[in-house]
Amino acid sequence: MKQLFALVFAGIVGGLITLGGYSLLAPQPTLPVTQDNAYAQAVRNVNVSPAMANAPFDFKEAAAKSMPAVVHISSKIAQPTSNRQDPFRFFFGDSYGGGQPQGGTGSGVFYSSDGYIVTNNHVVANADEVEVTLYDNRTYTAKVIGTEEKSDLAVIKIEGNDFPTLDFSNSDEAEIGEWVLAVGNPFDLTSTVTAGIVSAKGRSINLLGGGKAIESFIQTDAAVNPGNSGGALVDAEGRLLGINTAIATRTGVFSGYSFAIPVNLVRRIADDIIEYGSFQRAYLGVEISELDGDYARELGLPITQGVVIEKLVEGGSAKMSGLLPKDVIVGVNGREIKSVPELQEIIGQAKAGDIMDVAVNRNGEELSLPVRLKPE
Numbered sequence: 001m002k003q004l005f006a007l008v009f010a011g012i013v014g015g016l017i018t019l020g021g022y023s024l025l026a027p028q029p030t031l032p033v034t035q036d037n038a039y040a041q042a043v044r045n046v047n048v049s050p051a052m053a054n055a056p057f058d059f060k061e062a063a064a065k066s067m068p069a070v071v072h073i074s075s076k077i078a079q080p081t082s083n084r085q086d087p088f089r090f091f092f093g094d095s096y097g098g099g100q101p102q103g104g105t106g107s108g109v110f111y112s113s114d115g116y117i118v119t120n121n122h123v124v125a126n127a128d129e130v131e132v133t134l135y136d137n138r139t140y141t142a143k144v145i146g147t148e149e150k151s152d153l154a155v156i157k158i159e160g161n162d163f164p165t166l167d168f169s170n171s172d173e174a175e176i177g178e179w180v181l182a183v184g185n186p187f188d189l190t191s192t193v194t195a196g197i198v199s200a201k202g203r204s205i206n207l208l209g210g211g212k213a214i215e216s217f218i219q220t221d222a223a224v225n226p227g228n229s230g231g232a233l234v235d236a237e238g239r240l241l242g243i244n245t246a247i248a249t250r251t252g253v254f255s256g257y258s259f260a261i262p263v264n265l266v267r268r269i270a271d272d273i274i275e276y277g278s279f280q281r282a283y284l285g286v287e288i289s290e291l292d293g294d295y296a297r298e299l300g301l302p303i304t305q306g307v308v309i310e311k312l313v314e315g316g317s318a319k320m321s322g323l324l325p326k327d328v329i330v331g332v333n334g335r336e337i338k339s340v341p342e343l344q345e346i347i348g349q350a351k352a353g354d355i356m357d358v359a360v361n362r363n364g365e366e367l368s369l370p371v372r373l374k375p376e
Contacts (some may be wrong), residue, residue: 001009003238006220008015010323016065017173018038018174022070024212025342040326049307054323057236057346059179059181059193059195061237061238062181062234062235062236062237063181063183063188063193063209063238064238065234065238066137066166066181066183066232066234066238066240067135067183067191067193068134068135068164068194069109069110069134069135069163069164069166069232069240070107070109070110070134070135070183070184070191070231070232071107071108071110071117071132071133071134071184072105072132072185072188073104073105073107073108073117073119073123073124073125073130073131073132073142073192073230074103074104074105074131074133075104075106075123075127075129075130075131075158076104076127076128076129076130076133077103077127077128078128083087085155086214086338087128090363092364097119098136104107104123105185105188105227106119106120106122106123106124106184106227106228106229106230106231107119107123107183107184107185107227107228107229107231107232107244108123108132108156108228108230109166109167109230109231109232109243110163110164110165111155111165111254111270111274112163112165112274112332113161113162113163113164113165114156114160114161114272115157115158115159115161116145116155116156116158116274116368117132117142117155117156117157117284118153118154118155118230118243118266118270119153119154119155119156119229119230119243119246120153120229120230120243121147121148121149121151121152121153121154122150122152122229123154123159123229124144124147124154124156125147125149125154126342127144129141130142130143130144130156130230131186132156132158133190133338135164135191139243140160142157142158143156143157143158144154144156144272145273145325146273146274146276146277146279147158147273148273148277148279149208149215149369150208150211150212150213150214151208151214151265151317151348152207152245152259152261153243153261153266153267153269153270154155154273155270155273155274157168160370166234166239167238167239168234168235168238168240168263168267169234169235169239169240169241169251169263170174170263170264171218171241171242171262171265171334172262173199173266174201174218174241174262174324175198176198176199176200176201177194177197177345178197178198178233178235178236178337179196179236180195180196180198180218180220180222180233180234180235180236180241181193181194181196181222181232181233181234181235181236181238182194182195182196182220182222182223182224182228182231182232182233182236182244182258182260183227183229183230183231183232183233184224184227184231184244185227185228185230185231186224186225186226186227186228187225187227188224188227189227192228194223194224195221195222195264196220196222196223196309197220197221197222198218198220199219199220199221199257200218200223200340200364201216201219201262202216202338202341202345203215203216203217203218203219203259203304203341203343204217204219204339204340204341205217205246205248205259206241207245207259208247211219211224213344214265214344214345214348215341215344216260216262216341216342216348217242217245217246217259217260217262217341217342218233218241218242218260218261218262218291219257219258219259219347220233220257220258220259220260221256221257221258222258223254223255223258224244224247224254224258225247225253226252227255228244228258229244229245230243230245231244232242232244233260240261240263241260241263242260242261242262242263242266242286243260243261243263243266244258244259244260244337245260245261246257246258246259247259250355259272262304262345264345264349265345265348265349267352268348268349268350269348278349280352280375281348281352281375281376282317282347282350282351282352282353282354282374282375282376283313283316283317283347283349283373283374283375283376284311284316284317284318284356284371284373285313285315285316285317285318285319285320285342285374286309286310286311286312286316286318287309287310287311287312287313288307288308288309288329288340288343289307289308289310289340290306290307290308290339290354291303291304291305291306291307291308291328292304297310299326299328300363300364301328301361301364302361303328303330303363305330305338305339306328306329306330306337306338306361307328307329307330307337307339307340307342307343308326308328308329309323309324309325309326309327309328309329309360310325310326310348311325312324314327315376317371317372317373317374319374320372321369321370321371322360322369323358323360323369323371324362326362327357327360327361327362328360328361328362329359329360330359330360330366331357331358331363331368332346332356332357332358332359333356333357334345334347334357337359343366347373350373351373352369352373352374352375353372353373354372354373355368355370355371355372355373356370356371356372356373357371358370358371
């Protein structure tokens with residue numbers, strides 16, 4: 001028995017020595033990167049400051065900056081003007097009844113500290129009463145300063161000073177894949193923040209009826225629902241990047257994509273509304289269509305992207321500057337133009353009297369022409 005015990009003991013000791021030696025000699029495995037660390041590493045390449053890039057990334061700072069600057073808007077219309085289906089109706093959660101006051105809710109963003117608020121036109125259109133509730137639950141009666149239906153923007157004002165505002169981002173420099181937050185009041189759930197990325201730029205969804213409408217939306221996958229309309233789209237540093245306006249949906253609720261008006265366009269229109277009461281729009285004076293592969297072959301062109309001038313308006317800016325039918329606009333002021341919404345956006349940001357450097361492809365040859373924009 002003693003001999004058997006000695007053999008067993010010797011086997012155990014030998015095994016322990018073997019395991020110990022392997023542990024010392026074998027290469028040590030590295031710890032796997034956690035999901036949080038991988039997430040932080042991935043976002044260091046987006047448009048954030050070096051100070052933010054050196055820290056684990058989250059949206060706390062951006063949310064804290066943006067929430068106080070976003071307000072809840074409630075509007076009432078005493079006499080509904082029409083029973084037709086409103087394409088924006090799903091943003092309000094309102095009830096249309098025979099002869100009953102019509103009301104709805106949405107969001108807005110402080111544009112200046114003295115009480116100017118930017119929102120969507122469809123949030124306050126035809127409203128007889130507009131009430132604004134702030135992040136700290138103070139309520140104010142607001143006055144509609146002006147609206148711009150063809151871009152779906154409006155400016156309202158409440159009395160007071162020292163209201164919280166946001167820094168402005170540069171929407172022209174926003175990149176696909178960049179992180180964004182949508183801040184608003186979906187379903188009357190005040191001060192709600194959702195996150196996503198920029199999915200596309202220069203997107204038109206034919207929401208505003210075409211023609212003179214300016215549709216060049218920033219498309220994101222941040223969740224936006226009824227009540228978010230007019231709220232803030234902010235970048236990862238909490239700067240205002242756009243005004244949330246619409247969603248692509250078959251159900252009336254978020255289905256994967258939302259659309260925001262770029263802040264550079266918002267600023268151009270809002271500044272005019274505040275100064276003049278309306279948008280003082282400049283026009284190029286053209287009828288246009290989008291170039292694609294088939295049209296390029298028809299025109300015998302070596303390019304497949306751009307905006308084709310189909311017709312010149314008599315006395316318009318384009319005709320006075322020497323542009324011709326079938327010229328393909330490929331750039332304005334050094335910015336590449338690939339689509340109709342991109343052209344509409346950059347012209348929409350300009351003022352009457354501005355001289356634009358318009359690059360066109362004419363019969364396969366590229367040339368640049370200065371165009372002085374005229375008012376409508």
